[in-house]
Amino acid sequence: MAKRLDLKDVDIYYGDFHAVQNVNLSVPPRSVTSFIGPSGCGKSTVLRTLNRMHEEIPGARVEGEIQLDGEDIYARGSDAVAVRRTIGMVFQRPNPFPTMSIRDNVVAGLKLQGVRDKKKLDEVCEASLKGANLWKEVSGRLDKPGGGLSGGQQQRLCIARAIAVQPDVLLMDEPCSALDPISTLAIEDLIGDLKKDYTIVIVTHNMQQAARVSDQTAFFNLEATGKPGHLVEIDDTEKIFSNPQERETEDYISGRFG
Amino acid sequence: MSAALDAPERPAASEAFRAVSTARKVKNQLATVLVTLAFVIAVIPLVWLLVSVLIKGFPAIVSVDWWTKSLSGVTPDQARGGVYHAIVGTLVQALIAGIIAVPVGIFAAVYLVEYGRGRLARITSFMVDILSGVPSIVAALFIFALFISIGGLSQSGFLVGLALVLLMLPVVIRNTEEMLRLVPDELREASYALGIPKWKTILRIVLPTALSGTVTGVMLAFARVMGETAPVLVLVGYARAINFDPFEGNQASLPLLIYTELSTNPSAAGQLRIWGGALTLILIVMVFQLAASLISRYSAISK
Amino acid sequence: MTPDGDEAEPNTVSERTTQRAPSDDPATQDRPAGSATMSSVTDTQPSTTGSSRTTSGGTGERVFRALTTGSGLVVVVAIALIGLFLIVQAVPSLLANNDNFFTSPEFNTTDASNLRFGIRDLLAVTLLSSLLALVIAMPIGMGIALFLTQYTPSRLAQPFSYVIGLLAAVPSIVFGLWGVLVLAPAIEPIAAFLQTYLGWIFLFAPGNLPVLTGTIFTGGIVLAIMILPIVTATTREVFSQTPRFQIEAAQALGATRWEVIRMAVLPYGRSGFIAASMLGLGRALGETIAVLLVIRAATSPSHLSLFDGGYTFASLIASAASEFSQPLPTGAYISAGLVLFVLTFVVNAMARVVAGGKVNG
Numbered sequence: 001m002a003k004r005l006d007l008k009d010v011d012i013y014y015g016d017f018h019a020v021q022n023v024n025l026s027v028p029p030r031s032v033t034s035f036i037g038p039s040g041c042g043k044s045t046v047l048r049t050l051n052r053m054h055e056e057i058p059g060a061r062v063e064g065e066i067q068l069d070g071e072d073i074y075a076r077g078s079d080a081v082a083v084r085r086t087i088g089m090v091f092q093r094p095n096p097f098p099t100m101s102i103r104d105n106v107v108a109g110l111k112l113q114g115v116r117d118k119k120k121l122d123e124v125c126e127a128s129l130k131g132a133n134l135w136k137e138v139s140g141r142l143d144k145p146g147g148g149l150s151g152g153q154q155q156r157l158c159i160a161r162a163i164a165v166q167p168d169v170l171l172m173d174e175p176c177s178a179l180d181p182i183s184t185l186a187i188e189d190l191i192g193d194l195k196k197d198y199t200i201v202i203v204t205h206n207m208q209q210a211a212r213v214s215d216q217t218a219f220f221n222l223e224a225t226g227k228p229g230h231l232v233e234i235d236d237t238e239k240i241f242s243n244p245q246e247r248e249t250e251d252y253i254s255g256r257f258g
Numbered sequence: 259m260s261a262a263l264d265a266p267e268r269p270a271a272s273e274a275f276r277a278v279s280t281a282r283k284v285k286n287q288l289a290t291v292l293v294t295l296a297f298v299i300a301v302i303p304l305v306w307l308l309v310s311v312l313i314k315g316f317p318a319i320v321s322v323d324w325w326t327k328s329l330s331g332v333t334p335d336q337a338r339g340g341v342y343h344a345i346v347g348t349l350v351q352a353l354i355a356g357i358i359a360v361p362v363g364i365f366a367a368v369y370l371v372e373y374g375r376g377r378l379a380r381i382t383s384f385m386v387d388i389l390s391g392v393p394s395i396v397a398a399l400f401i402f403a404l405f406i407s408i409g410g411l412s413q414s415g416f417l418v419g420l421a422l423v424l425l426m427l428p429v430v431i432r433n434t435e436e437m438l439r440l441v442p443d444e445l446r447e448a449s450y451a452l453g454i455p456k457w458k459t460i461l462r463i464v465l466p467t468a469l470s471g472t473v474t475g476v477m478l479a480f481a482r483v484m485g486e487t488a489p490v491l492v493l494v495g496y497a498r499a500i501n502f503d504p505f506e507g508n509q510a511s512l513p514l515l516i517y518t519e520l521s522t523n524p525s526a527a528g529q530l531r532i533w534g535g536a537l538t539l540i541l542i543v544m545v546f547q548l549a550a551s552l553i554s555r556y557s558a559i560s561k
Numbered sequence: 562m563t564p565d566g567d568e569a570e571p572n573t574v575s576e577r578t579t580q581r582a583p584s585d586d587p588a589t590q591d592r593p594a595g596s597a598t599m600s601s602v603t604d605t606q607p608s609t610t611g612s613s614r615t616t617s618g619g620t621g622e623r624v625f626r627a628l629t630t631g632s633g634l635v636v637v638v639a640i641a642l643i644g645l646f647l648i649v650q651a652v653p654s655l656l657a658n659n660d661n662f663f664t665s666p667e668f669n670t671t672d673a674s675n676l677r678f679g680i681r682d683l684l685a686v687t688l689l690s691s692l693l694a695l696v697i698a699m700p701i702g703m704g705i706a707l708f709l710t711q712y713t714p715s716r717l718a719q720p721f722s723y724v725i726g727l728l729a730a731v732p733s734i735v736f737g738l739w740g741v742l743v744l745a746p747a748i749e750p751i752a753a754f755l756q757t758y759l760g761w762i763f764l765f766a767p768g769n770l771p772v773l774t775g776t777i778f779t780g781g782i783v784l785a786i787m788i789l790p791i792v793t794a795t796t797r798e799v800f801s802q803t804p805r806f807q808i809e810a811a812q813a814l815g816a817t818r819w820e821v822i823r824m825a826v827l828p829y830g831r832s833g834f835i836a837a838s839m840l841g842l843g844r845a846l847g848e849t850i851a852v853l854l855v856i857r858a859a860t861s862p863s864h865l866s867l868f869d870g871g872y873t874f875a876s877l878i879a880s881a882a883s884e885f886s887q888p889l890p891t892g893a894y895i896s897a898g899l900v901l902f903v904l905t906f907v908v909n910a911m912a913r914v915v916a917g918g919k920v921n922g
Binding site: 289295362374378396397424431458533543544 | 622624626637642646649708711723727728732734738739789817819878883901902913
């Protein structure tokens with residue numbers, strides 16, 4: 001189920017603006033890769049090209065290749081909608097559908113794909129909520145709206161919703177930045193559990209978080225505002241935080257910059 | 259972006275990335291078609307109407323007399339004279355409405371934004387919504403009941419103006435209110451910090467900042483009321499001659515001219531006058547609309 | 562559109578403004594509260610006029626406040642007076658009425674000593690034409706709102722909205738003129754078709770007019786065109802406020818554009834759309850001159866068919882306006898106006914309640 005991601009010579013543009021320059025990296029299956037870097041370095045932009053969410057911005061364009069287990073996600077005839085089904089995403093701000101019940105939120109993706117069998121939906125709902133460590137807290141009120149949960153619970157609901165469709169990769173765009181420390185801890189624990197089954201890419205502003213949850217870390221930087229962001233280096237997390245190859249990385253990690 | 263993506267050197271997509279079911283794709287396409295169709299459907303009558311009015315009315319408005327003469331002394335079947343008397347009436351009646359509705363509307367908006375709180379403000383805001391939904395015929399009937407039935411006045415252009423006040427007020431209030439809410443609080447605070455009292459702050463700082471938006475609202479309000487027909491049917495008689503005095507006697511206006519010619523004059527000259535009147539009315543309304551959008555484009559506060 | 566609002570991309574600026582917009586709202590909503598505290602401070606201060614001019618307790622402040630509050634009151638008083646005077650003028654005629662006001666199809670005021678009037682047919686024609694307008698304008702209005710907010714690139718959305726707005730700028734008498742002289746003959750074949758094939762449904766049964774032009778059917782279509790900009794404007798506004806993050810939630814699940822609309826946009830905008838439709842309905846109920854010109858007078862009572870003719874409340878009043886001389890017959894029409902006032906009051910009040918805070922006016 002979990003698959004590897006490879007980025008080859010990826011350049012990202014918004015209209016005439018060159019947002020990210022020449023990114024090459026690989027994300028192995030069943031691992032957590034974190035993207036770190038200062039604001040504006042393009043880490044979120046890169047993340048959003050991985051499931052083609054960037055296409056929702058008019059004028060956005062990608063050059064180079066992004067492959068999922070060797071298959072180009074931008075191949076001719078491929079559909080962004082289908083790509084997003086196989087590469088799930090969790091956002092900065094928990095975004096359950098406010099009018100839907102907890103159950104309907106979890107199975108929303110499956111229903112889109114035309115699964116109508118109630119028994120199957122209930123099974124997936126339970127399994128996904130268990131997978132997101134939320135089952136115990138909500139099993140008694142699956143018919144209540146998802147908006148009634150706490151911020152941390154909502155975010156786990158969103159993770160449950162993302163894994164319910166059994167994606168190959170899970171992208172997380174600063175999933176804890178809107179949460180309190182205890183909820184953050186719960187999500188971080190969950191990420192540790194999820195990597196047994198999924199390939200995970202997480203963007204974070206919090207370096208400690210990157211150090212805690214990820215197996216490898218990619219550091220992005222930009223020379224100046226208005227210049228394209230670029231990948232400085234990617235390596236095992238331990239190595240990036242203890243003994244990075246590049247001076248820029250070291251400066252950033254040690255807080256001398258950014 | 260798709261141009262780059264569909265470049266021929268790209269390999270064809272694997273099954274996994276094309277897995278959106280046909281039914282879903284069809285539904286999606288269908289929705290796109292229907293939604294676009296909705297827009298087209300709305301444009302058809304608009305274009306049809308404008309073209310009809312333009313074609314049928316254009317021959318009437320090209321003559322100089324049309325803009326400078328009344329129908330005084332013109333028999334119904336004669337294709338001469340003009341609608342100057344009706345233009346005058348339309349503008350005079352709208353002006354009367356504006357003189358009353360603009361200051362009251364702006365002050366009411368100031369009240370709602372700057373002073374209003376508690377129950378009275380809520381009721382006022384609610385009543386503004388209600389007033390904006392009051393049909394023009396009801397506004398006209400009210401003025402009729404108050405000033406003619408009870409007050410004993412006779413019909414006049416001035417009473418039309420009063421009815422139009424009721425229709426203008428909510429437009430002025432809502433537009434001004436919206437602009438006042440866009441004025442940043444920092445401006446108010448900066449003024450308070452200088453020791454300027456609140457009312458002077460509002461008059462000298464807040465209102466001038468919101469001015470262009472307010473003027474836009476006023477223009478739109480004028481555009482709305484000048485096409486109103488119901489009040490002129492109830493509150494004033496039609497005159498074929500020029501009457502500048504809104505307090506005395508009958509006074510024509512473009513809607514009243516159109517209605518009168520339509521219901522009493524089946525001749526070719528009458529037909530021409532109807533469509534010419536309609537085109538003239540649209541042109542005048544458009545001028546105010548255009549002024550409104552030009553002013554709002556150069557608005558001081560960007561939305 | 563990226564949640565990471567600080568990515569270096571050209572969208573950053575607009576992005577931030579859109580992100581800030583929601584947090585701006587509370588700020589603007591806070592203001593009345595803020596100014597409330599300010600003014601309550603000044604209220605509690607002893608008005609030592611002269612010495613403390615800057616604490617805004619001065620004469621200028623009081624005069625200005627009275628002026629603005631008074632202007633606000635004008636609106637409240639106007640509505641109250643409209644209700645009051647319509648009632649005052651209607652009651653004598655209602656008392657002198659020799660027929661049942663609610664059930665009689667007749668509206669005969671020629672003999673002031675024997676008034677016979679009722680609103681049954683007025684209500685039927687008003688509701689039929691307005692509801693037909695609504696049935697047509699609701700789906701089309703929603704479609705246009707979706708087209709403008711979800712399908713049109715932002716560069717074109719503005720001019721396209723302007724085009725729809727032009728519909729609102731056309732005076733109703735011009736709609737009436739066009740409706741009766743151009744549209745009515747053009748759609749007669751459609752009416753004939755409907756009557757031939759759907760005539761077994763009471764709505765499409767032969768009506769009380771000898772012809773198929775100038776029917777409620779024609780009037781309803783004209784009204785639909787007229788209320789379309791109202792339905793569209795408010796709905797578009799609400800749809801465009803759909804939170805970005807909810808749209809993204811659906812997109813990230815692999816929803817097609819239409820599915821995104823179903824999952825995020827429509828649930829968010831439903832109440833606004835309903836409110837917009839009610840505003841449109843209110844407008845249709847009270848529309849006067851277009852209906853008066855388009856729908857023909859009928860000699861026999863209504864059959865509840867769309868191919869009936871007749872008068873609506875508004876068009877009846879306008880048609881009789883030139884004969885308002887004797888108080889009692891005039892009062893009969895004013896009582897019809899009173900019913901119309903109550904109808905539109907209720908519809909507009911409901912629109913406001915349904916909309917909650919989302920729609921203004």
